[in-house]
Amino acid sequence: MGMSPLAEAFVLHFGEMGSRWGINRTVGQIYALLYISAHPLPADEIAETLNFSRSNVSMGLKELQSWQLVRLQHLPGDRREHFSTPDDIWQIVRTLAEQRRRREIDPTLSVLRDLIVAQPAGAEERHAQEKLREMHDLIELLTGWADEVQKLDTGELVSLLKLGSRVVGLLELKNRLPFIGQKRREAHSAEDSPPPD
Amino acid sequence: MGMSPLAEAFVLHFGEMGSRWGINRTVGQIYALLYISAHPLPADEIAETLNFSRSNVSMGLKELQSWQLVRLQHLPGDRREHFSTPDDIWQIVRTLAEQRRRREIDPTLSVLRDLIVAQPAGAEERHAQEKLREMHDLIELLTGWADEVQKLDTGELVSLLKLGSRVVGLLELKNRLPFIGQKRREAHSAEDSPPPD
DNA sequence: CTGATCTTTCAGAATTTTCTGAAATTACAG
DNA sequence: CTGTAATTTCAGAAAATTCTGAAAGATCAG
Numbered sequence: 001m002g003m004s005p006l007a008e009a010f011v012l013h014f015g016e017m018g019s020r021w022g023i024n025r026t027v028g029q030i031y032a033l034l035y036i037s038a039h040p041l042p043a044d045e046i047a048e049t050l051n052f053s054r055s056n057v058s059m060g061l062k063e064l065q066s067w068q069l070v071r072l073q074h075l076p077g078d079r080r081e082h083f084s085t086p087d088d089i090w091q092i093v094r095t096l097a098e099q100r101r102r103r104e105i106d107p108t109l110s111v112l113r114d115l116i117v118a119q120p121a122g123a124e125e126r127h128a129q130e131k132l133r134e135m136h137d138l139i140e141l142l143t144g145w146a147d148e149v150q151k152l153d154t155g156e157l158v159s160l161l162k163l164g165s166r167v168v169g170l171l172e173l174k175n176r177l178p179f180i181g182q183k184r185r186e187a188h189s190a191e192d193s194p195p196p197d
Numbered sequence: 198m199g200m201s202p203l204a205e206a207f208v209l210h211f212g213e214m215g216s217r218w219g220i221n222r223t224v225g226q227i228y229a230l231l232y233i234s235a236h237p238l239p240a241d242e243i244a245e246t247l248n249f250s251r252s253n254v255s256m257g258l259k260e261l262q263s264w265q266l267v268r269l270q271h272l273p274g275d276r277r278e279h280f281s282t283p284d285d286i287w288q289i290v291r292t293l294a295e296q297r298r299r300r301e302i303d304p305t306l307s308v309l310r311d312l313i314v315a316q317p318a319g320a321e322e323r324h325a326q327e328k329l330r331e332m333h334d335l336i337e338l339l340t341g342w343a344d345e346v347q348k349l350d351t352g353e354l355v356s357l358l359k360l361g362s363r364v365v366g367l368l369e370l371k372n373r374l375p376f377i378g379q380k381r382r383e384a385h386s387a388e389d390s391p392p393p394d
Numbered sequence: 395c396t397g398a399t400c401t402t403t404c405a406g407a408a409t410t411t412t413c414t415g416a417a418a419t420t421a422c423a424g
Numbered sequence: 425c426t427g428t429a430a431t432t433t434c435a436g437a438a439a440a441t442t443c444t445g446a447a448a449g450a451t452c453a454g
Binding site for chain 1: 201203204206207210214216217218219232233234235286287290300301305308309311312315317318320321322324325326328329331332335338339341342344345346348349353355356357358359360361362363364365367368370371
Binding site for chain 4: 062
């Protein structure tokens with residue numbers, strides 16, 4: 001491969017990891033290469049660097065574009081299309097979460113809902129439906145949370161993550177001083193906040 | 198397949214989803230079947246129900262056991278081994294997170310660290326290393342957070358998830374009343390279980 | 395022990411996924 | 425327009441993964 005050992009090691013590892021997460025190894029390698037590249041790269045250079053056929057790169061890039069993980073741009077004085085990843089790694093995470101949700105999570109929730117509302121044909125099915133409901137509720141809770149934190153700006157998100165489980169202390173604090181929390185936000189969806197008196 | 202339409206729909210969908218997340222379709226189906234089953238199942242029944250060869254089921258169960266996702270038990274009066282999933286779905290999520298971390302995240306962090314400390318051979322490599330460092334830090338932040346929330350009991354975890362982004366309000370609250378937080382913990386290092394006062 | 399039952403292993407078959415080269419299509423400079 | 429360079433498509437080849445049957449290996453009741 002026409003790469004420094006450092007780049008090669010990363011690209012190979014990333015491709016391997018990709019394939020363990022359901023992403024085609026080649027696509028993973030293309031992404032890795034774009035990610036560490038200081039400049040947008042044209043498809044033929046990617047093909048040359050990774051020793052893939054030009055058509056394979058074309059398909060890989062198409063896949064990455066369908067996931068909105070790469071962007072295309074034209075450089076002045078060059079007719080070829082150049083590809084790059086977003087500069088902000090948090091944007092990458094957000095896109096990934098959003099796409100996987102759209103493609104996999106939402107359809108799964110929909111299947112689960114359909115199965116849960118069906119009339120059970122006996123005790124076995126009733127039990128199965130109960131398990132499906134548990135799974136549904138869990139996925140919904142997790143994705144609901146993900147939706148919420150997607151709305152935060154990166155700084156807030158990082159603070160939250162750094163806080164980790166210590167946030168539980170704040171939860172307790174809130175429960176002991178509910179009146180303070182009230183003042184900050186007006187009637188949100190009245191899910192779990194204690195009703196204002 | 199020897200299953201109700203409900204079970205079949207779930208098993209097929211779950212197998213499909215599994216394969217999109219890097220889990221062999223067959224293994225996904227076996228897991229799905231065990232998950233909705235009201236009783237532990239012996240391997241030969243799984244094979245019959247899903248129309249897989251007995252050996253395929255054996256390998257699938259071995260894989261699931263290596264992930265600690267199924268448990269084996271002996272039922273009185275039956276020499277066969279019976280398999281089941283944990284009853285608590287949160288336990289399943291925890292196990293999955295733990296295993297993926299051990300198998301994929303940690304090795305990735307290790308590769309990234311090695312590459313980051315290498316002497317860069319030019320500007321391109323320096324840029325690449327900077328990108329790798331960003332990725333490393335992000336993964337470390339996320340897994341650190343995951344570690345922390347793993348320590349919470351399920352009730353606390355659910356409260357936190359339900360709170361979603363509204364937790365940011367609590368963060369602001371904390372920043373406005375630092376003395377309260379102070380009282381609860383000294384230095385903000387790796388402690389977490391708040392000593393009950 | 396013995397033999398019946400259950401489980402695992404593994405080489406090769408079957409299947410699925412990925413990759414390629416050739417041809418078709420598109421884009422655009424002149 | 426025209427011709428060249430860039431890109432995409434897609435049928436079949438190649439490769440990777442999964443699955444199976446047969447045989448070997450466990451386990452255990454009697």
